[in-house]
Amino acid sequence: MTSLTPRQAEILAFITQHTRERGYPPTVREIGQAVGLASPSTVHAHLAKLAEGGHIARDATKPRAMNVVATAGGGATVASLDAARQARDERLGRLPLVGAVAAGLPRLADEEVDEWVDTPFAADFLLRITGESMRDAGILDGDLVAVKRQQTANNGEIVIALMEDEATCKRLDRRDGSVRLLAENPAFEPIVPDGDVHILGKVVGVLRSL
Secondary structure, three states: OOOOOHHHHHHHHHHHHHHHHHOOOOOHHHHHHHHOOOOHHHHHHHHHHHHHOOOEEEEOOEEEEEEEOOOOOOOOOOOOHHHHHHHHHHHHOEEEEEEEEEOOOOEOOOOOOOEEEEOOOOOOEEEEEEOOOOHHHOOOOOOEEEEEEOOOOOOOOEEEEEEOOEEEEEEEEEEOOEEEEEOOOOOOOOEOOOOOOEEEEEEEEEEOOO
């Protein structure tokens, strides 16, 4: 049998659990709902890979008919659905979305987890961007930025900066002992903080829904 991707392991675990509890396998729609896949064609593609790898057996004349192939010892090829989901989350790098941050005027960054999002980035949390001030850096209104938590950053890096409980996404500019937070849109003026600036982290990636 071939090795499984985290998503395939989750699908296989759901099929196993559903069949054990109800006596028959789930539909493609039920599989998609269980593992968070909206496209039936994507579910079909994963099922085809599971069949090719010898993990399930399907009947071409009966679309719903599928059986989990047991190991030599009689056990299923995957453990529990919860275990499969945990393994998937660990490998995909699921990050907490902790609120919104302005890429225009600063606004409060509320570090209360709204949801968890699968990302390919090695980071600590996600923030949703509001505003267009970082447009020319490829960060648009509504994007999610992946942030690596750190208190320092190099000159020129894009950071999440906190000023008097207000956070903003800007490019860090240090010169002559002073700090400026630069926009990447000529319509926005640089921010020159009156008080202390605390770096919450460095932006290491951007996620955008198409």
